[in-house]
Amino acid sequence: xxxxxxxxxxxxxxxxxxxxxxxxxxxxxxxxxxxxxxxxxxxxxxxxxxxxxxxxxxxxxxxxxxxxxxxxxxxxxxxxxxxxxxxxxxxxxxxxxxxxxxxxxxxxxxxxxxxxxxxxxxxxxxxxxxxxxxxxxxxxxxxxxxxxxxxxxxxxxxxxxxxxxxxxxxxxxxxxxxxxxxxxxxxxxxxxxxxxxxxxxxxxxxxxxxxxxxxxxxxxxxxxxxxxxxxxxxxxxxxxxxxxxxxxxxxxxxxxxxxxxxxxxxxxxxxxxxxxxxxxxxxxxxxxxxxxxxxxxxxxxxxxxxxxxxxxxxxxxxxxxxxxxxxxxxxxxxxxxxxxxxxxxxxxxxxxxxxxxxxxxxxxxxxxxxxxxxxxxxxxxxxxxxxxxxxxxxx
Numbered sequence: 434x435x436x437x438x439x440x441x442x443x444x445x446x447x448x449x450x451x452x453x454x455x456x457x458x459x460x461x462x463x464x465x466x467x468x469x470x471x472x473x474x475x476x477x478x479x480x481x482x483x484x485x486x487x488x489x490x491x492x493x494x495x496x497x498x499x500x501x502x503x504x505x506x507x508x509x510x511x512x513x514x515x516x517x518x519x520x521x522x523x524x525x526x527x528x529x530x531x532x533x534x535x536x537x538x539x540x541x542x543x544x545x546x547x548x549x550x551x552x553x554x555x556x557x558x559x560x561x562x563x564x565x566x567x568x569x570x571x572x573x574x575x576x577x578x579x580x581x582x583x584x585x586x587x588x589x590x591x592x593x594x595x596x597x598x599x600x601x602x603x604x605x606x607x608x609x610x611x612x613x614x615x616x617x618x619x620x621x622x623x624x625x626x627x628x629x630x631x632x633x634x635x636x637x638x639x640x641x642x643x644x645x646x647x648x649x650x651x652x653x654x655x656x657x658x659x660x661x662x663x664x665x666x667x668x669x670x671x672x673x674x675x676x677x678x679x680x681x682x683x684x685x686x687x688x689x690x691x692x693x694x695x696x697x698x699x700x701x702x703x704x705x706x707x708x709x710x711x712x713x714x715x716x717x718x719x720x721x722x723x724x725x726x727x728x729x730x731x732x733x734x735x736x737x738x739x740x741x742x743x744x745x746x747x748x749x750x751x752x753x754x755x756x757x758x759x760x761x762x763x764x765x766x767x768x769x770x771x772x773x774x775x776x777x778x779x780x781x782x783x784x785x786x787x788x789x790x791x792x793x794x795x796x797x798x799x800x801x802x803x804x805x806x807x808x809x810x811x812x813x814x815x816x817x818x819x820x821x822x823x824x825x826x827x828x
Contacts, residue, residue: 439507442725443718447503449729452737454496454503455744458596459787461493462749466756467766467780474770482777491686494694497599498653498707500745504603505654506715509610510661516611516618523611523618523629524813530607532806534582537798538600541746542579542591544794546571548750549592552757561757561767567593586645593753596745602640602650609636609651610658649701653708660712666720667713674717678710743795748787755783 439447464486471479471487508530515522549571553562562568571592578588582605585598615621615629641648668674685694685703694700718725759766759779766779 440719442721442729443715445725445729445734446718447507447715448734448738450499450503451741452734454499455741456737456788457489457492457496458745459748459752460784461490462596462752463756463780463784463787464490466752466768467759467776467783469768469770478770478772483771486780488686491691491694492682494700494704495682495685495707498704499711500599501603501606501650501653502657502660502708502711502715504606505657505659506661506712507657508607509654509658512611513614513617513658513662516614519619521618521620523615523621525810526611527608528809528813529806530604530611532809533802534600534604534607536802536805537743537746537795538582538597539580540794540798541594541597541743542576544747545592545594545750546576548754552593552750552754556754556757556761559757559760559767561753561760562593566595567753586640586643586647593750594746596749598646600746602645602647605636605640605647606651606654609633609640610654612636649704653704656708656712657715660716660719663716666717668717669720671714671717671721671723674710674714678707678714681706681710740792740795740799743799744788744791747791747794751787751790752783755786759783 468474468483468486471483474483512522512526515526549562549567556562570589575584575589575591578584579591579594579597579601582601584590584601586601590597610633612629612633615626615633618626618629621629637648637651641651668677685706689699689703694703756767760769763775763779765772765776766783769776771777771780
């Protein structure tokens with residue numbers, strides 16, 4: 434749930450962007466675990482499907498950048514508006530953000546442990562779970578590090594769930610940003626504002642200490658906040674804003690090798706370009722009075738968007754399990770060149786099954802977020818509250 438009011442057309446566009454970004458990540462991880470890279474395939478295996486898979490494979494990291502910008506736009510922009518409104522906002526904000534993350538994250542960690550344990554037992558002959566990126570990551574130490582969202586900064590992701598790296602950054606962006614904007618919250622005493630600012634700086638510095646993606650990602654997240662709060666668009670024509678974003682996204686994929694994108698400074702420039710142009714697109718849509726594109730009004734977009742977080746958070750252990758199962762029962766399916774139509778059928782089945790499993794999971798978790806949030810708010814409101822005084826908001 435956003436903490437700011439959005440026009441229906443912006444909200445519909447965001448639904449589309451969320452599920453497409455989540456699908457891009459899912460597709461990339463199915464491709465990476467089902468197939469070898471295109472350069473490693475025999476010439477006879479490089480058909481149109483192999484080239485299509487290669488093309489789509491490269492959009493996963495762009496999708497993560499889109500998620501960061503969307504989060505800053507929805508959460509950060511709303512938090513800044515709430516802080517400046519002159520009423521205490523911090524407790525409700527932290528309850529909302531914590532429930533949003535943990536209603537899904539805690540069950541995901543438990544299921545990751547169960548799925549990985551089953552995979553290691555049932556498909557030990559494939560050696561999938563013995564690979565360095567999966568082995569020795571399923572202990573209690575890694576589990577609790579991920580519970581506190583310290584993966585990718587100080588500790589490793591849990592089990593096979595490599596996608597959890599972004600959630601650690603996301604959660605601490607939530608917390609740090611709310612504290613960093615305390616000086617703009619007139620409902621709190623000056624001392625509370627100063628302490629909040631100091632705590633926000635300390636969290637940001639601590640989480641960035643290991644030279645992880647954290648600080649740079651926070652800057653990308655901040656572009657979403659800027660897009661939510663600027664008073665006029667930089668580009669007024671939405672067709673032009675869309676064209677800029679798509680041209681950069683597709684151009685980077687087609688004309689810059691993925692191996693180059695993995696070099697930190699080249700990847701950083703690419704991420705900054707995608708973030709700037711996507712934030713610009715959101716900003717343009719905020720001020721565009723024309724109705725949204727008709728296809729964005731289709732109800733399916735909202736339905737797919739509603740489980741995009743669950744899809745992102747749970748898909749990796751499911752995908753690895755399914756690929757290991759295919760390797761065990763069929764003799765192919767995990768990081769092999771596609772030599773037959775059967776391999777592509779397994780690829781498609783893995784994609785669809787992972788989406789279906791995560792949708793079912795979301796009905797029990799993500800769909801209940803508002804219920805858990807209301808319960809948590811009620812618990813907080815029943816506690817005796819300290820008197821909060823401060824300068825009244827202007828206007």
